[in-house]
Amino acid sequence: xxxxxxxxxxxxxxxxxxxxxxxxxxxxxxxxxxxxxxxxxxxxxxxxxxxxxxxxxxxxxxxxxxxxxxxxxxxxxxxxxxxxxxxxxxxxxxxxxxxxxxxxxxxxxxxxxxxxxxxxxxxxxxxxxxxxxxxxxxxxxxxxxxxxxxxxxxxxxxxxxxxxxxxxxxxxxxxxxxxxxxxxxxxxxxxxxxxxxxxxxxxxxxxxxxxxxxxxxxxxxxxxxxxxxxxxxxxxxxxxxxxxxxxxxxxxxxxxxxxxxxxxxxxxxxxxxxxxxxxxxxxxxxxxxxxxxxxxxxxxxxxxxxxxxxxxxxxxxxxxxxxx
Amino acid sequence: xxxxxxxxxxxxxxxxxxxxxxxxxxxxxxxxxxxxxxxxxxxxxxxxxxxxxxxxxxxxxxxxxxxxxxxxxxxxxxxxxxxxxxxxxxxxxxxxxxxxxxxxxxxxxxxxxxxxxxxxxxxxxxxxxxxxxxxxxxxxxxxxxxxxxxxxxxxxxxxxxxxxxxxxxxxxxxxxxxxxxxxxxxxxxxxxxxxxxxxxxxxxxxxxxxxxxxxxxxxxxxxxxxxxxxxxxxxxxxxxxxxxxxxxxxxxxxxxxxxxxxxxxxxxxxxxxxxxxxxxxxxxxxxxxxxxxxxxxxxxxxxxxxxxxxxxxxxxxxxxxxxxxxxxxxxxxxxxxxxxxxxxxxxx
Numbered sequence: 034x035x036x037x038x039x040x041x042x043x044x045x046x047x048x049x050x051x052x053x054x055x056x057x058x059x060x061x062x063x064x065x066x067x068x069x070x071x072x073x074x075x076x077x078x079x080x081x082x083x084x085x086x087x088x089x090x091x092x093x094x095x096x097x098x099x100x101x102x103x104x105x106x107x108x109x110x111x112x113x114x115x116x117x118x119x120x121x122x123x124x125x126x127x128x129x130x131x132x133x134x135x136x137x138x139x140x141x142x143x144x145x146x147x148x149x150x151x152x153x154x155x156x157x158x159x160x161x162x163x164x165x166x167x168x169x170x171x172x173x174x175x176x177x178x179x180x181x182x183x184x185x186x187x188x189x190x191x192x193x194x195x196x197x198x199x200x201x202x203x204x205x206x207x208x209x210x211x212x213x214x215x216x217x218x219x220x221x222x223x224x225x226x227x228x229x230x231x232x233x234x235x236x237x238x239x240x241x242x243x244x245x246x247x248x249x250x251x252x253x254x255x256x257x258x259x260x261x262x263x264x265x266x267x268x269x270x271x272x273x274x275x276x277x278x279x280x281x282x283x284x285x286x287x288x289x290x291x292x293x294x295x296x297x298x299x300x301x302x303x304x305x306x307x308x309x310x311x312x313x314x315x316x317x318x319x320x321x322x323x324x325x326x327x328x329x330x331x332x333x334x335x336x337x338x339x340x341x342x343x344x345x346x347x348x349x350x351x352x353x354x355x356x357x
Numbered sequence: 358x359x360x361x362x363x364x365x366x367x368x369x370x371x372x373x374x375x376x377x378x379x380x381x382x383x384x385x386x387x388x389x390x391x392x393x394x395x396x397x398x399x400x401x402x403x404x405x406x407x408x409x410x411x412x413x414x415x416x417x418x419x420x421x422x423x424x425x426x427x428x429x430x431x432x433x434x435x436x437x438x439x440x441x442x443x444x445x446x447x448x449x450x451x452x453x454x455x456x457x458x459x460x461x462x463x464x465x466x467x468x469x470x471x472x473x474x475x476x477x478x479x480x481x482x483x484x485x486x487x488x489x490x491x492x493x494x495x496x497x498x499x500x501x502x503x504x505x506x507x508x509x510x511x512x513x514x515x516x517x518x519x520x521x522x523x524x525x526x527x528x529x530x531x532x533x534x535x536x537x538x539x540x541x542x543x544x545x546x547x548x549x550x551x552x553x554x555x556x557x558x559x560x561x562x563x564x565x566x567x568x569x570x571x572x573x574x575x576x577x578x579x580x581x582x583x584x585x586x587x588x589x590x591x592x593x594x595x596x597x598x599x600x601x602x603x604x605x606x607x608x609x610x611x612x613x614x615x616x617x618x619x620x621x622x623x624x625x626x627x628x629x630x631x632x633x634x635x636x637x638x639x640x641x642x643x644x645x646x647x648x649x650x651x652x653x654x655x656x657x658x659x660x661x662x663x664x665x666x667x668x669x670x671x672x673x674x675x676x677x678x679x680x681x682x683x684x685x686x687x688x689x690x691x692x693x694x695x696x697x698x699x700x701x702x703x704x705x
Contacts, residue, residue: 051538059554175686177636179643180659180678187668187675197665292545296640300663310546311644314553322553329546337541 041341045334050103052330056323057099076118085113106327112320116312121324124309129328131200132305135298136290136332138221139228143286147233148279151240152272158245167241170234178293182227182300189223196220198302224301228293232286239282243275250274280344287336291329368621374698381694384687391684395496402490403469403476406653410475412439413485415671416449419477421459433458436474446670480673483661492677495653498565500684502654503634506572507627513573514580515619519611521581522588533585536578544575548637551575552646561652568647572634583626587619621699628692632685639681655681 093101105111111121154163173181189195196202200220201213208216247253248271256266295307302308306325313321375381394401419434436455442448457474461467470476478489521532539547551571559567591597592615600610635655641647642656643663650657658677662668668675 048534048538048541051534052541055538056542056550059550171686171689175632175689176682177639177678177685179640179663180675180681183659183662183665183668183675183678186665187672190665190669291543295543295545295549296644299644307545310549311646314549314646317553317557319553322550326542326546326550330542333543334541 037345038342042338045338049330049334053103053327054099056326057102058095060319060323061095077115081113111324114318114321116316116318116321121320124321125324125328128304128306128309131303132294132307135221135224135228135303135305136294138225139290142225142229143233143236147236148240151237152244154237154241155244155248156267166237170237173230173234176231178227178231179296179300181230182297185223185227195222200304224297224303228290228297231293232290240275240279243278244271247271247275277347280340280347283340283343287333291333371621371698375694378694378698380690384690387683388687388691391496392500394493395500398493398497400465401467402493403466404487404490406491406494407651408486410485413437413475413481414483415447416475416477416481416485418480418673431458434470434474434476479676480671482674488673488676491653491658492680495655495658495677496680498648498652498654499635499638499656502569502572502638503631505569506576506634507631509569509573510577510580510630511627513577514584515616518581518584519588519616522585523592523607523611523615525589536581539578544637545640547575548641549646552641561649564649568638568641572637575637576630576634580623580626580630584619584623588615591615591618625692625696625699628688628695632688635681635684
């Protein structure tokens with residue numbers, strides 16, 4: 034089992050290098066040397082420019098430059114943000130944390146609501162509740178997340194009880210610890226709900242499908258035939274088997290959340306990685322673009338590795354080296 | 358005497374099943390109507406997409422009137438008088454003194470009103486441009502961009518998925534590894550990073566093409582994986598063995614014998630990809646990195662609506678979102694019902 038996990042981690046780390054090289058190459062394919070604009074910027078001292086030019090060996094061939102870049106990253110030198118005028122790491126840390134809170138909250142929200150709904154729909158198959166849920170999830174699945182966010186913000190502006198964007202109230206610094214937590218949670222409500230809705234929709238449909246698939250299996254028939262109460266048949270026998278394939282989804286779910294989060298962060302002005310990347314792209318802040326893309330990929334790959342480990346843990350068939 | 362055998366191909370049977378799906382057919386017709394409107398945008402919209410009148414910034418929708426002081430008249434619209442309220446906000450009052458009859462088939466457009474009057478069926482945007490016209494011009498971009506992007510990803514997916522699935526082994530591993538690389542960057546981030554590499558001095562056609570390419574690059578990997586899965590099982594079939602024994606070259610087997618088998622099945626996921634591309638284009642344009650302003654797309658029409666204040670005073674600028682929703686729902690339903698038709702066991 035340990036061997037399997039190590040194998041997976043190694044392949045993912047290799048993948049990470051490939052992704053980072055891809056982003057690096059992409060940034061270098063952009064016409065124009067970005068240090069030119071840097072040199073013309075009076076706000077940045079010539080020493081800083083010289084330091085970073087030396088650090089990144091801009092006159093070397095591409096592969097050597099990439100090598101230097103990776104070494105720098107491993108040493109904690111992520112580059113310099115021209116837009117914020119500080120090293121990239123100063124901006125990234127806080128943003129990463131914010132995106133993480135938002136994604137995690139919606140992940141928990143999604144799973145704790147969509148799974149029961151999926152089971153419910155499967156058990157009441159083709160009854161009105163199932164039909165209604167499937168129409169609702171279709172609608173949620175097809176609405177652009179950012180549009181939904183605008184609609185909810187529009188509604189909240191009439192209602193007035195929820196903050197309209199941002200992460201903290203203006204008087205945040207004067208609050209007690211409990212007050213701070215409450216304030217942040219209040220600001221989380223709109224972006225997290227909107228973000229959950231669309232992934233909830235697809236998860237609910239998948240859970241329903243899995244559950245229906247399992248309920249048709251012979252062992253369910255056998256369990257019923259030997260007279261087990263329906264409650265035990267469903268929650269002990271069916272549910273466990275229907276749940277397994279979802280664990281693989283967890284990793285991809287995380288990807289969808291991160292991507293979806295970016296746009297919703299922008300609309301709700303949540304100070305996360307997505308809105309940072311947007312600012313970076315708009316202002317052609319090369320190192321910031323590379324770093325935030327890389328960081329988002331690291332988050333995603335970590336999510337995938339965790340899902341892999343979880344799957345090995347819940348599904349013994351994988352542990353013994355059999356596929357599917 | 359030979360009797361005509363009433364046989365159906367698998368595709369024929371599936372299409373038959375699809376035709377019986379009422380919701381699927383409604384969506385198909387709705388989409389055809391949307392595409393039709395987009396093609397005829399020049400004819401059905403009263404103004405060109407660039408036609409602006411800053412005196413009518415955020416002018417509310419104009420109603421078409423049929424009665425004037427209790428008498429039935431030919432359709433006409435009232436003029437608008439601009440006043441400011443106590444908060445210095447623009448308020449447009451109906452000015453019953455000005456009347457502009459609707460003109461039909463004038464200047465190559467289906468309907469419109471004469472010059473000093475403006476016809477805003479669905480209201481105006483910040484620069485006094487007609488939203489009704491801009492939505493249909495925008496449909497051209499939003500609806501075509503998804504299809505073009507999917508074509509490119511589909512070709513990439515077919516070729517790479519087909520080769521990976523047919524050869525298997527090391528080729529398969531290497532190609533799937535590249536696919537995984539593309540799937541390991543969250544879509545929106547990949548899109549923005551790719552956009553950052555696009556030169557900023559592109560004209561609107563170049564921007565359009567680069568958005569198509571960006572969309573194609575974010576979606577081809579998952580299509581390739583689906584096709585690879587199908588090719589993997591198809592290569593074990595007898596007809597492939599026959600072709601191999603007859604000495605047919607590998608590439609011919611892939612392109613002539615294996616890939617055509619996958620197309621009918623991947624049709625369904627193709628529809629779902631179109632809808633995700635429409636959403637992606639909207640997302641890119643709404644933050645100002647996609648299609649650039651005077652040219653409308655459903656995404657950049659919504660970029661006005663990203664601030665909460667304009668939405669409160671001019672809620673009609675949310676309309677393009679409804680159109681995105683309709684198009685995406687239709688493509689999704691179409692994809693679902695095609696899959697049900699081709700693969701009846703899928704949802705059961």
